[in-house]
Amino acid sequence: MIRVVLADDEAMIRAGIRSILATDPGIEVVAEAADGRAAVDLVRAHRPGIALLDIRMPRMDGLSAAAELRVAMPGVAVIMLTTFDEDEYVARALAGGAAGFLLKASDPRELLIGVRAVADGGAYLSPRIARKVITRLTGGRLARADAARAKVQRLTPRERDVLALVGRGLSNQDIGLGLSLSEGTVKAHVSAILLRLGLSNRVQAAIVAYEADLIGGDLGEG
Structure with a gap:
């Protein structure tokens, strides 16, 4: 069962998200919050697999809540949910x-796909967001590609495959x-990759993989 803490300051939005998640019998919303501070407290109390956070909330916004959870509850995966796709929000969320x-x-199905993907240890960006990230990356592509290729040379061949x-x-x-x-071996490889490359999460790792030309296609697919 994928346990989720949901935080959004609009009750109707929370109800809609909860209804969508309820269509998947493998997902359970264990607690809800109307602000970021309460969301952090509920995550500490319930220890869910996922914290689904709106970006704009009172007392503490979702980005600040995510940053706090990264330190206090590193085992909880955070998904940001918002009506905005400005570059600043995307960059801060990933950082x-x-x-x-x-x-x-x-599409509501995207919410279920995203929650499932993250719960399985993956990362998920809405296709629209993925395109913006890739477009932003291509601005200084050559310099970043050289730096990314140098980084991945620190990895073993198997780690590069992963x-x-x-x-x-x-x-x-x-x-x-x-x-x-085995799944345990993959987890160990991913942890080693993040450590060797000085990265915080799988989304950042995916960006390095893209810049180093290890993959083709858009992030968020696959």
Whole structure:
């Protein structure tokens, strides 16, 4: 069962999200909050697998809540949910350790896909967000590509294989199936990759994989 703490300052939005999540029998909303401070407290109390946070909330916004949870509850994956897709929000969310970024205007199925993907150890960006990230990356592509290639040279060949599949958004289970590895071994490889490359989360790893030309296609697919 995927346990979720949901935080949004609009009661009707929370009700809609809760209803969508309830269509999947494998997902349970265990607590709800109307502000970021309460969300952090509820995550500490309930220890869910996922914290689904709106970006704009009173007392503490979702980005600040995500940053606090990254330190206090690193085992909880954070998905940001918002009506806004401005570059500043996306950049801060990724830097703050978010494993997913979803737009409220997206197809409801995307919410379920994103929650499932992140719960399985993957990362998920709404396709619209993924395109913005890639467009932003291509601005200084050559310099970043050289830096990314230099980074991935620190990895073993197997770690580069794993990184390429992380870049395609695959879960640990799917990576294991693709490379004939146990899920535990994949987790160990992912942890080693993040440590060697000085990265905070799988989304940042996926960006490095893209910049180093380890993968093809858009982030968020696969």
